[in-house]
Amino acid sequence: MTAAEQDRNISSSFAKGLAVLAVFDAETPSMTLAEIARRSGQDRATARRGALTLVQAGYLRQDGRMLSLTPRVLVLAGGFLQANQFGRRVQPVLNRHARQMQIEVTLAMLDQGRVLLLAQSTVDHGHITYGFTAGSHIPLAHTSLGRMLLAGLPEEEAAAVLAEAEIPRHTGQSLTEPGSILERVAQARQQGYCLTDSEFEAGITGYAVPVSRPGQTPIVAGCSAPRGSQPEADAERLLRGLQLCAAELRQAEAVDHL
Amino acid sequence: MTAAEQDRNISSSFAKGLAVLAVFDAETPSMTLAEIARRSGQDRATARRGALTLVQAGYLRQDGRMLSLTPRVLVLAGGFLQANQFGRRVQPVLNRHARQMQIEVTLAMLDQGRVLLLAQSTVDHGHITYGFTAGSHIPLAHTSLGRMLLAGLPEEEAAAVLAEAEIPRHTGQSLTEPGSILERVAQARQQGYCLTDSEFEAGITGYAVPVSRPGQTPIVAGCSAPRGSQPEADAERLLRGLQLCAAELRQAEAVDHL
DNA sequence: TGACAGCGTTCGCAAAGCGAACATTCATTC
DNA sequence: GAATGAATGTTCGCTTTGCGAACGCTGTCA
Incomplete structure (x- = not known):
């Protein structure tokens, strides 16, 4: 247990995933996993899970190693x-x-x-x-x-x-x-x-x-x-x-x- | 372990949270926790964690027991x-x-x-x-x-x-x-x-x-x-x-x- | 060709979150 | 307004999830 007490009402996995979704902006329409990880300040493995989940949910598309938003975010x-x-x-x-x-x-x-x-x-x-x-x-x-x-x-x-x-x-x-x-x-x-x-x-x-x-x-x-x-x-x-x-x-x- | 093998690459908490975000549509601009749970087919406690996480991230607003989307989703x-x-x-x-x-x-x-x-x-x-x-x-x-x-x-x-x-x-x-x-x-x-x-x-x-x-x-x-x-x-x-x-x-x- | 740097992926273990059970609030009835 | 019931919100022990160090792979430079 760390000093920073974690709120049991908050789903940290979910919050991290949302951060992945939010890194896509005007300047960076498509990114690699590593770039997403850097931008969202997360471990590469964590960012990867978030991104793959978003792909499965249809909010992200994967072209080779590049990931980009799909129209479903609309x-x-x-x-x-x-x-x-x-x-x-x-x-x-x-x-x-x-x-x-x-x-x-x-x-x-x-x-x-x-x-x-x-x-x-x-x-x-x-x-x-x-x-x-x-x-x-x-x-x-x-x-x-x-x-x-x-x-x-x-x-x-x-x-x-x-x-x-x-x-x-x-x-x-x-x-x-x-x-x-x-x-x-x-x-x-x-x-x-x-x-x-x-x-x-x-x-x-x-x-x-x-x-x-x-x-x-x-x-x-x-x-x-x-x-x-x-x-x-x-x-x-x-x-x-x-x-x-x-x-x-x-x-x-x-x-x-x- | 259940028969249905779960993909280790997918974050189920994140997927469930996304489902919470997605239940808000034209017909139901604001909902209670129980309604979100019903709509997203999740346990009330699960829906609650998702919703509270969204509130903390600024995507949902809580007025009493009603929850609604904020402009940040834009x-x-x-x-x-x-x-x-x-x-x-x-x-x-x-x-x-x-x-x-x-x-x-x-x-x-x-x-x-x-x-x-x-x-x-x-x-x-x-x-x-x-x-x-x-x-x-x-x-x-x-x-x-x-x-x-x-x-x-x-x-x-x-x-x-x-x-x-x-x-x-x-x-x-x-x-x-x-x-x-x-x-x-x-x-x-x-x-x-x-x-x-x-x-x-x-x-x-x-x-x-x-x-x-x-x-x-x-x-x-x-x-x-x-x-x-x-x-x-x-x-x-x-x-x-x-x-x-x-x-x-x-x-x-x-x-x-x- | 070897060394290196950056990337995607795996797996054991700690911690995160599931949901049954418990409160609490609201709506009805007598 | 007390009693009943139903629907909602919240807690906590047990299990599962997902964290991240470690690994392997791929491209790049000397």
Whole structure:
């Protein structure tokens, strides 16, 4: 028996297996057993059992020594999306406002020190998309979505989350001091919206507004676009559009139980 | 030791835990422990360990005695979607064609005797949507998507899959005999598209065409609309649109590795 | 060709988790 | 509101599972 007492209510094998499933992300679409083991911080044999179990359950596919996710993982997300009526209550609202604003609109929340994209509108002839989808993670510190989410937390909590998060430098204009980032967060909290310029991708401005009500788990909506010739007019138009979208989502109680 | 030899490479605890995660679907957004146990066919104590582990890992939330999925499950799907570049290579194509056709377009594949929706275009002023999303399951036997998917399999295999699947009667016009359904499947295989009328929902016609190449795992694209005044003209227009969409997806090799 | 490094796989033993049995809560009936 | 019963949540001793050191295999460099 080790000093760290193990909770008898928790299945450690299951937790380790879940960790295997979670190591597959955008950067590493397929991996060897050894790589999975390294990424998940587990023994190779342990990772192997987890992976083989996932293969048997149909969530992983094995091509030679490479393992990759199968479409069946979508079923897990599908349960959540259907339970919360995303198809009916969230997606149509995002799409309609995106159409009116002629820009892609994203709904997001916090997850493990990063921004988790919950849903994304689609617009057919908009500017280039990043290729992010629901379930994608984006950085917290240098995006308008991330800062607006932090603004939805009490100040100390926001500072704590930011302290845990990575703050890589994406562009020359990325703020790197937690202090100055928190200033911007405070500003966003006060004015009820957040703007960022060129901190994640050069020349791109990000816009975000809160969707959740004060005190709830923060949820935000946002969009991003290349800086145009009339930044102030663009900002006013887009923020107004986002506010309308957020208000409608609130009224539909579309995101109250997240 | 029981007669049934257990594979030492498979972690049964992990498999059981996964089963717990998978019981959450559209019909039952939140459940008690006992209900989870019943649904997953496990002992209550076993289901409890699985559920508590999922709570600790952040995939389930516990409100009193009710358990429900958290948005974090989206991360699992996000790994798959990003790995396969859905945001870049699939979704834009679907959206563009949906816009041109003025109708919602869906991409689907087979999963466990049902149709698994992989992606769905969005159209802002279309007719009422069912509220299905990526990760949703729809019936196999009475949808054009399902029949076109069966048509992508060798005949005996299609018959085997259909034999395992449930064939509930959705409308008065639902075919109930596996034999007559397989006839329609054969027809779809021959003509390269599938039409269904009022078998899933009264008054609604479904359209589907194959996307995958022969021999690959079947993938199909489809759409559905209320029957209009000129069914033949509608069918021609929509099938042509779907064919174009499918051709473009094939050319982009967007779905070759599923 | 030998040495090495990285990978997948095996097997004895410790510990993890199964489930019968025990609490506890909730719903009904008198 | 006490008594009954059913359904749910939790504990703990016994067995089984799965941990990881050790092994063998495969490709790579000198």
